[in-house]
Amino acid sequence: MLEIKDLRKKFGKFHALNGLDLHIPQGSLYGFVGPNGAGKTTTIKIMTGLLFADSGKVMIDGTDVSGGLNELKMKIGYVPDFFGVYDNLKVNEYMEFFASCYGIDGLKGRTRYMTLLEQVGLEDKVNFYVDSLSRGMKQRLCLARALIHDPLLLVLDEPTSGLDPRTRFEFKEILKELKEQGKTIFISSHVLSELSELCTDIGVIDQGKMILSGSMEEILRRVNATNPLIISVLGNKDKALTILKSQPCVQTIAVKDEDIRVNFIGDNQDEALLLQQLVDAEVLVHGFYREQGSLESLFMQITDHDKEKAVLVHEIESGL
Ligand SMILES: Nc1ncnc2c1ncn2[C@@H]1O[C@H](COP(=O)(O)OP(=O)(O)OP(=O)(O)O)[C@@H](O)[C@H]1O
Numbered sequence: 001m002l003e004i005k006d007l008r009k010k011f012g013k014f015h016a017l018n019g020l021d022l023h024i025p026q027g028s029l030y031g032f033v034g035p036n037g038a039g040k041t042t043t044i045k046i047m048t049g050l051l052f053a054d055s056g057k058v059m060i061d062g063t064d065v066s067g068g069l070n071e072l073k074m075k076i077g078y079v080p081d082f083f084g085v086y087d088n089l090k091v092n093e094y095m096e097f098f099a100s101c102y103g104i105d106g107l108k109g110r111t112r113y114m115t116l117l118e119q120v121g122l123e124d125k126v127n128f129y130v131d132s133l134s135r136g137m138k139q140r141l142c143l144a145r146a147l148i149h150d151p152l153l154l155v156l157d158e159p160t161s162g163l164d165p166r167t168r169f170e171f172k173e174i175l176k177e178l179k180e181q182g183k184t185i186f187i188s189s190h191v192l193s194e195l196s197e198l199c200t201d202i203g204v205i206d207q208g209k210m211i212l213s214g215s216m217e218e219i220l221r222r223v224n225a226t227n228p229l230i231i232s233v234l235g236n237k238d239k240a241l242t243i244l245k246s247q248p249c250v251q252t253i254a255v256k257d258e259d260i261r262v263n264f265i266g267d268n269q270d271e272a273l274l275l276q277q278l279v280d281a282e283v284l285v286h287g288f289y290r291e292q293g294s295l296e297s298l299f300m301q302i303t304d305h306d307k308e309k310a311v312l313v314h315e316i317e318s319g320l
Pocket of ligand 1: 011014016034035036037038039040041042043190
């Protein structure tokens with residue numbers, strides 16, 4: 001659906017995008033994550049035709065973004081990080097205006113925008129001035145507006161920033177529904193906890209480059225594999241520690257009450273063999289699991305530019 005290859009953009013001497021590659025599968029809900037200043041908005045502006053790249057390629061459903069803006073506008077719906085609504089219009093006038101921009105007039109336009117307003121829960125606000133809507137309602141109105149021409153790709157820049165938890169939840173539910181209807185959705189955000197439960201795929205950008213990308217499931221699986229092994233024992237702790245110290249996969253051991261926390265670099269089979277050894281040595285094991293990783297902790301690790309952590313990124317990317 002969306003393919004970005006070696007995208008570069010400089011502001012003066014500063015490289016905002018430094019050879020960015022990105023691939024979004026059709027029908028996915030893609031989370032685009034990165035710290036402040038990583039290059040997210042610059043990427044979105046180039047994707048939506050608001051800014052020209054210095055070099056590189058952006059293809060949306062087979063259309064080169066640098067080619068025809070009109071064709072691009074029909075394929076993409078954009079919700080910017082600021083509302084951009086016209087406060088002195090009523091909701092219906094606002095929707096009518098954008099429908100007519102895409103040549104959807106009269107009854108067809110009204111039917112279309114009423115369906116969308118219903119979808120975003122604003123059907124009873126049709127005659128309200130945009131000015132009188134809450135922040136969350138304005139955000140939903142922007143979403144309805146971005147969908148007016150039924151685009152293939154919906155792009156949202158920090159869509160839930162400034163919304164309260166309930167409004168954020170409702171907004172996410174609408175996005176899930178749109179995904180089920182077959183839309184491909186691209187969300188830029190640094191609220192990672194939201195993306196992990198919402199997105200099917202994720203890309204992490206830092207200093208204008210993609211540093212990690214893939215399906216959410218795969219990335220979380222890899223995060224978990226780098227987390228410590230927690231072994232809880234009821235007796236024979238000394239024997240357990242002797243066995244652990246003899247294992248080549250064990251890097252560090254920390255003991256707290258009945259829990260032994262082990263940095264263990266082995267795979268599932270190594271874990272199973274370790275458990276078997278402990279049981280054979282009559283250690284009473286009542287807990288044996290990998291601590292669950294979060295996307296948040298991965299993000300902190302890979303956007304922290306110290307050398308040791310860069311090694312971890314390399315390991316994650318190469319599937320070690
Ligand atoms: N028009 C511009 N002129 C000069 N520098 C710019 C311009 N636009 C962006 N930059 C710089 O390029 C870098 C990337 O900016 P961008 O807005 O794309 O980051 P971002 O990932 O969206 O950040 P944030 O999460 O804070 O919105 C930043 O260092 C920013 O200061």
